[in-house]
Amino acid sequence: xxxLNQSPQSMxxxxxxxxxxxxTSSSIFNTWLWYKQxxxxxxxLLIALYKAGELTSNGRLTAQFGITRKDSFLNISASIPSDVxxxxxxxxxxxxxxxxxxxxxLHILP
Amino acid sequence: KAGVTQTPRYLIKTRGQQVTLSCSPxxxxxxxxxxxxxxxxxLQFLFEYFSETQRNKGNFPGRFSGRQFSNSRSEMNVSTLExxxxxxYLCASSPYRQVPSYEQYFGPGTRLTVT
Numbered sequence: 001x002x003x004l005n006q007s008p009q010s011m012x013x014x015x016x017x018x019x020x021x022x023x024t025s026s027s028i029f030n031t032w033l034w035y036k037q038x039x040x041x042x043x044x045l046l047i048a049l050y051k052a053g054e055l056t057s058n059g060r061l062t063a064q065f066g067i068t069r070k071d072s073f074l075n076i077s078a079s080i081p082s083d084v085x086x087x088x089x090x091x092x093x094x095x096x097x098x099x100x101x102x103x104x105x106l107h108i109l110p
Numbered sequence: 111k112a113g114v115t116q117t118p119r120y121l122i123k124t125r126g127q128q129v130t131l132s133c134s135p136x137x138x139x140x141x142x143x144x145x146x147x148x149x150x151x152x153l154q155f156l157f158e159y160f161s162e163t164q165r166n167k168g169n170f171p172g173r174f175s176g177r178q179f180s181n182s183r184s185e186m187n188v189s190t191l192e193x194x195x196x197x198x199y200l201c202a203s204s205p206y207r208q209v210p211s212y213e214q215y216f217g218p219g220t221r222l223t224v225t
Contacts, residue, residue: 033213033214035216040218041218041219042114042200042202042216042217042218042219043153043200043216044216045213045214045215045216048213088152088153090153095166096158096165096166097155097166097168098143098155098214099155100145100152100153100154100155101152102152103152
């Protein structure tokens with residue numbers, strides 16, 4: 001079946017550093033979504049991408065829809081403590097189903 | 111605008127029992143999707159409802175079922191519970207205007223523990 005490979009699985013960074021994570025697949029997607037999940041909460045939508053090549057920002061977050069439509073990345077600039085959490089990518093397939101990556105757990109060292 | 115609400119937040123059931131979870135979408139949202147989240151498998155799509163009809167279905171056994179009411183509220187039911195059904199069950203709603211919107215807004219989830 002279709003799979004999304006999200007990497008890295010976890011990251012340990014210093015406050016103020018930039019962060020980059022990505023999702024790849026052998027399948028083609030019509031939409032890419034990036035979510036953040038805090039403990040005990042549901043995922044919160046960060047950025048939605050609808051066109052190949054699209055680059056979208058939301059504050060310190062920037063995400064891009066890959067040209068091949070098989071990948072996407074999320075960058076976080078100048079990380080702060082509240083960025084800690086699990087980040088998920090999700091892709092919408094041609095049959096409208098949405099599949100999620102396994103998540104990237106972000107840790108910020110004091 | 112109130113967010114997606116799910117009830118109950120926590121539930122403990124015994125193997126073989128059945129359970130019903132409830133989801134109220136954001137006002138005006140007509141699409142409701144359900145997901146199962148476990149540490150090992152991550153977020154897995156269960157099904158999606160729009161206008162009281164199941165629009166899409168994931169790869170789960172028939173023990174998992176759902177429905178949507180005319181006010182867009184949705185319920186999911188799991189019959190003959192198994193230990194492996196222990197998970198966080200998340201509901202997400204979407205505006206679904208003329209052009210389908212895949213911007214889904216999640217509720218806090220129902221944590222189901224099967225003993």
